[in-house]
Amino acid sequence: MAAPLKLISHKLCPYVQRAVIALTEKGIEFERIDIDLGNKPEWFLAISPLGKTPVLQVGDVAIFESAVILEYLEETEAKPLHPVDPLRRAEHRGWIDFASVALNDIAGFYTAPDEAAFIAKTSQLGQRLAWLEGRTAAAPWFDGEKFSLVDAVYGPVFRYFDVFDQIADFGILANKPKLARWRKSLAARPSVRGAVSAEYPALLRDFLQRRNSWISRLQARAAA
Incomplete structure (x- = not known):
């Protein structure tokens, strides 16, 4: 994947953890950026329609919702974590x-x-x-x-x-x-x-x- 990956995160969010685990299992390099959900920065609100974490930034594109992030990684990266059948x-x-x-x-x-x-x-x-x-x-x-x-x-x-x-x-x-x-x-x-x-x-x-x-x-x- 050519575009750099940034994972917008909160330290306690279980949905962020899902994405981190999948990224790690697939051996994908990424930058993790923790934010305070009680004081959301404007730049975050500009890319997160639901105001929730995680958000995966792939170049200029922001992917939100953990299930969507997991499926995107599964479709674009090696080391599949879903069954073939x-x-x-x-x-x-x-x-x-x-x-x-x-x-x-x-x-x-x-x-x-x-x-x-x-x-x-x-x-x-x-x-x-x-x-x-x-x-x-x-x-x-x-x-x-x-x-x-x-x-x-x-x-x-x-x-x-x-x-x-x-x-x-x-x-x-x-x-x-x-x-x-x-x-x-x-x-x-x-x-x-x-x-x-x-x-x-x-x-x-x-x-x-x-x-x-x-x-x-x-x-x-x-x-x-």
């Missing part, structure tokens, strides 16, 4: 969309304002991930031996639980042995580890504390 590829795309739903559930979990809402969101997230437990391969990756784009999008999902587990055992991943093995494999993958900085856990804890939600209270109690 059209049916399996379609199935993988479905589970990639499912990851976005799971991320919305996670947001509902950490923004639940009171205990009752938190319990309901915890149950909802656990049930959502039970579907994933029923589909994923035993190990090491979603579909067996080959790392795919599905793995790239679930690395950021499971990373949340590294911080959640420090607050309490919420039981969301209980009795899901295949997810536990998959989570362990993802945590050891260099592309997944390198998708965030060393300050990510502290940044996420600070973000959670500022939600003024039920998990904010639980985190404060755990730290006391």
Whole structure:
């Protein structure tokens, strides 16, 4: 690819992490530019119609939405991360969309304002991930031996639980042995580890504390 790549990023954004993992797996050089989504620069608003990260700049063209970025990289770069078979590829795309739903559930979990809402969101997230437990391969990756784009999008999902587990055992991943093995494999993958900085856990804890939600209270109690 002749045009230089710039990835407009936010340090906590799980959708940015997807793109970073895919770029890294494909061995593509890129420049990562972190912005503050609470104080979006004008130049960013001029290229991002939705005002969200990630945005991949390819020369003068700005590509927005992580799913579109992943598909663009898959269509233009070597080292494919999608299956060759059209049916399996379609199935993988479905589970990639499912990851976005799971991320919305996670947001509902950490923004639940009171205990009752938190319990309901915890149950909802656990049930959502039970579907994933029923589909994923035993190990090491979603579909067996080959790392795919599905793995790239679930690395950021499971990373949340590294911080959640420090607050309490919420039981969301209980009795899901295949997810536990998959989570362990993802945590050891260099592309997944390198998708965030060393300050990510502290940044996420600070973000959670500022939600003024039920998990904010639980985190404060755990730290006391």
